[in-house]
Amino acid sequence: MRGAGRLWRSGEPFIWLTGGALALALLLVAGLVGLILVNGLGFFWPKDVVRLALADGTTRTGQIVEREPVPGKAGQFRIKLKVANRDLYGADFQWLEEGQVLRREYPGDAVVIERVEWGPLIGVVKELREGGKPVAAGPAAGWAEMAKRLPEATRIRREIRGIEKGEIGRINFEQEKIRLKLRRLELRGVTAGPEAVRAEGLPRRPSRGEPRGEDRVDALQREMADLQARYTEQEGRLAALRARQTVSVLVAADDGKEKDLPLVQVVNVYFPNAMGVAAKAGHYLGKVWEFVADDPRESNTEGGVFPAIFGTVMMVMIMSLMVTPLGVLAAFYLREYAKQGPFVSLVRIAVNNLAGVPSIVFGVFGVGFFIYFVGGTVDRLLFAEALPTPTFGTGGILWASLTLALLTVPVVIVATEEGLAAIPMGAREASYAVGATKLETTVRVVLPAVMPSILTGLILAMARAAGEVAPLMITGVVKLAPALPLDSFWPFVHLDRKFMHLGFHIYDVGFQSPNVDAARPMVFVTTLLLLAIVVLLNLFAIGLRNRLRRKYAVAAV
Amino acid sequence: MVGPIQVAASLNPKAGPSGIMETPMVEIDRLSLWYGEKQALRDISMSVPKHRITAYIGPSGCGKTTLLRCLNRMNDLIDGVRIAGTIRLGGTDIYDPALDVTELRKRVGMVFQRSNPFPKSIFENVAYGPRILGAKGRADLDGIVERSLRAAALWEEVEDRLGESALALSGGQQQRLCIARAIAVEPDVLLMDEPCSALDPIATAKIEELMLDLKNSYTIVIVTHNMQQAARVSDYTGFMLLGELVEFGVTKELFTNPRDKRTEDYITGRFG
Numbered sequence A: 001m002r003g004a005g006r007l008w009r010s011g012e013p014f015i016w017l018t019g020g021a022l023a024l025a026l027l028l029v030a031g032l033v034g035l036i037l038v039n040g041l042g043f044f045w046p047k048d049v050v051r052l053a054l055a056d057g058t059t060r061t062g063q064i065v066e067r068e069p070v071p072g073k074a075g076q077f078r079i080k081l082k083v084a085n086r087d088l089y090g091a092d093f094q095w096l097e098e099g100q101v102l103r104r105e106y107p108g109d110a111v112v113i114e115r116v117e118w119g120p121l122i123g124v125v126k127e128l129r130e131g132g133k134p135v136a137a138g139p140a141a142g143w144a145e146m147a148k149r150l151p152e153a154t155r156i157r158r159e160i161r162g163i164e165k166g167e168i169g170r171i172n173f174e175q176e177k178i179r180l181k182l183r184r185l186e187l188r189g190v191t192a193g194p195e196a197v198r199a200e201g202l203p204r205r206p207s208r209g210e211p212r213g214e215d216r217v218d219a220l221q222r223e224m225a226d227l228q229a230r231y232t233e234q235e236g237r238l239a240a241l242r243a244r245q246t247v248s249v250l251v252a253a254d255d256g257k258e259k260d261l262p263l264v265q266v267v268n269v270y271f272p273n274a275m276g277v278a279a280k281a282g283h284y285l286g287k288v289w290e291f292v293a294d295d296p297r298e299s300n301t302e303g304g305v306f307p308a309i310f311g312t313v314m315m316v317m318i319m320s321l322m323v324t325p326l327g328v329l330a331a332f333y334l335r336e337y338a339k340q341g342p343f344v345s346l347v348r349i350a351v352n353n354l355a356g357v358p359s360i361v362f363g364v365f366g367v368g369f370f371i372y373f374v375g376g377t378v379d380r381l382l383f384a385e386a387l388p389t390p391t392f393g394t395g396g397i398l399w400a401s402l403t404l405a406l407l408t409v410p411v412v413i414v415a416t417e418e419g420l421a422a423i424p425m426g427a428r429e430a431s432y433a434v435g436a437t438k439l440e441t442t443v444r445v446v447l448p449a450v451m452p453s454i455l456t457g458l459i460l461a462m463a464r465a466a467g468e469v470a471p472l473m474i475t476g477v478v479k480l481a482p483a484l485p486l487d488s489f490w491p492f493v494h495l496d497r498k499f500m501h502l503g504f505h506i507y508d509v510g511f512q513s514p515n516v517d518a519a520r521p522m523v524f525v526t527t528l529l530l531l532a533i534v535v536l537l538n539l540f541a542i543g544l545r546n547r548l549r550r551k552y553a554v555a556a557v
Numbered sequence B: 001m002v003g004p005i006q007v008a009a010s011l012n013p014k015a016g017p018s019g020i021m022e023t024p025m026v027e028i029d030r031l032s033l034w035y036g037e038k039q040a041l042r043d044i045s046m047s048v049p050k051h052r053i054t055a056y057i058g059p060s061g062c063g064k065t066t067l068l069r070c071l072n073r074m075n076d077l078i079d080g081v082r083i084a085g086t087i088r089l090g091g092t093d094i095y096d097p098a099l100d101v102t103e104l105r106k107r108v109g110m111v112f113q114r115s116n117p118f119p120k121s122i123f124e125n126v127a128y129g130p131r132i133l134g135a136k137g138r139a140d141l142d143g144i145v146e147r148s149l150r151a152a153a154l155w156e157e158v159e160d161r162l163g164e165s166a167l168a169l170s171g172g173q174q175q176r177l178c179i180a181r182a183i184a185v186e187p188d189v190l191l192m193d194e195p196c197s198a199l200d201p202i203a204t205a206k207i208e209e210l211m212l213d214l215k216n217s218y219t220i221v222i223v224t225h226n227m228q229q230a231a232r233v234s235d236y237t238g239f240m241l242l243g244e245l246v247e248f249g250v251t252k253e254l255f256t257n258p259r260d261k262r263t264e265d266y267i268t269g270r271f272g
């Protein structure tokens, strides 16, 4: 009894309790991150292709992705085989009972071909064809010839894409601008060239210095015709390029099925069974790079997530630009200028509780206020010519960022206020004592001292914003954005555009994809990437804060 | 213009420490102060003579700091402070509503009980006031900073590390830096609220020496709870108790020949 009492008084059990709580919390977080790491990091490693001879006399070729006990049958296992070739078999995956497998072999000539549609193709190269006629036969000769012609095919594919996205994209963009200009003139009552105007005897008199509206209609229509000509020319180029792509590769799959694949659709080819560790590592790095730097393919289940990375980072940046001044100014008013009393306390409690409002509610507010009200008004006033197609009256990166800024402003206010409260009165008095005004004191003494706290608030806000999905889904995020919100077309930053976002990408790929099994690893990889981005953004802000702190704050002796 | 008067006429009809007539710098007339309902100063009248060191002594909570902070209207920053009576600085009423408080504070500098350098460089600390006043040129500021640091007897110790953080200085150096910061705007009066209370004896001795130097150019008012210090440096001393100025007079006389029983009890250590 006395021993227990002494033990309790010694404080030992309490240390264990607190330490245990911390350990449990760390374990949970580590488990979550570990799960993501294991599932995410392994995805790009090229798995060997196994050919299974089954008891019923058929064979299955593919990559083993899972092995688990058969439910209800002790001691028996089944394997999940990624057979790919969705266009040939109908599904990417097959479950096989291990008891049915007679033999396993790892043929060195088994090839995995990544292509622009239908997911990967697994099989053996049988033949290379040009214009339908065989050029080389057999795996070795076929691959040799294919490797020779692949760069040209890739070049053509890139060129086609370049024309579609670059030249034709630019023409479309300019045509749309001219169409809007014409529409604007039309809204002013100017619809035709000078002849027509004269015939109708319209009394419009243009102001000096500006080309007459009627002349502009003509000019614009001429420009439009020019663009149309350029468009036709590019179309011709595309057709010529497409006509040149006649090389195809014939791949043999299981059960005598074959696929005649145009070479221009081939994105990547590898022979996993013949690769050493170094080759696999190289392949891995290439895939990682493709993931972060490329556009998505096949409804986001293949390719990269670059637009989503870009959208996430840009949205967080815009949000930071909005939320910092707003939150800091509000906190300054609350702490430095408002008369402290019950009302200010009430405001403070309200602000704190704002952080607990479900984020989707902010999204709904964003839709109602920013998109319909503000955006709708902006459209009516500035973009009337585009109506009924909305410009700002629909979801876009600006509205999404503003909605998130609203969502995170309490965090910045609270952090800034705490920082302000921690500044000793002596610092302010020292400033007043040499004759500084309140404004001078605020700007020269208080603001620098509170800067680290502001950055702390911003760090928390950014972390929250980067991980938020629900309000974005209704304020401007899409599963596939046709263009980035930042490009080379005037005015370069397109705040009205819809954008892609990693958090939404996870949801979309994981739960909205037509082929969930194939997409699942993408979920983990994307999560990993989102985590990495949040960590990077935080490290940047923390570094900045520490530099500010270190600048002068050496502990007083 | 206020003519020469006899110092603290209401309390001490005799002349100054050397028997000469003093010029009053600050005149306090029937000053009372309330923090909300609580009265902290009661009907205080006295004059602070020019280019002398005037000290306030008294037990904790008797209102020394409050009185000092009335002289540069630092109490304005506190909610619920109410004041009656007048204070004149060189003849002008400093509580005149038309007066610009920042102008007053430029003329009446202050050094605080706890040294409070800004978390900036040594240079920026001293240059802070002049910058507020509009000094811009680097050469101007260099000159002011050097002059102020020399006046505060700190120049030799910091001249080759002006860019370093002021917070890296020792306690005594920090307090002298605060003095340099206060005199950089060339005030007429320097208020010091227990400037040595957190310092060791050597640092204290340095500051006391400095005060004796500074009194040639500034009128100094110091609050201290250390009677030896008041006796060592001040020309005039006031003894306060419970918000009242019990006795005010030439330091030597107050310490050797107090006229009030309460003063005598205090300086002989019988209470406080």
Ligand SMILES: Nc1ncnc2c1ncn2[C@@H]1O[C@H](COP(=O)(O)OP(=O)(O)O)[C@@H](O)[C@H]1O
Pocket: B035, B038, B040, B058, B059, B060, B061, B062, B063, B064, B065, B066, B067, B078
């Ligand atoms: N900001 C304040 N609000 C209310 N009361 C105060 C405040 N500052 C000081 N007081 C009170 O006024 C009296 C005098 O305080 P102070 O001038 O600081 O005394 P001293 O400096 O002599 O120790 C004390 O009773 C103290 O409690």
Ligand SMILES: [Mg+2]
Pocket: B064, B065, B066
């Ligand atoms: Mg005090």
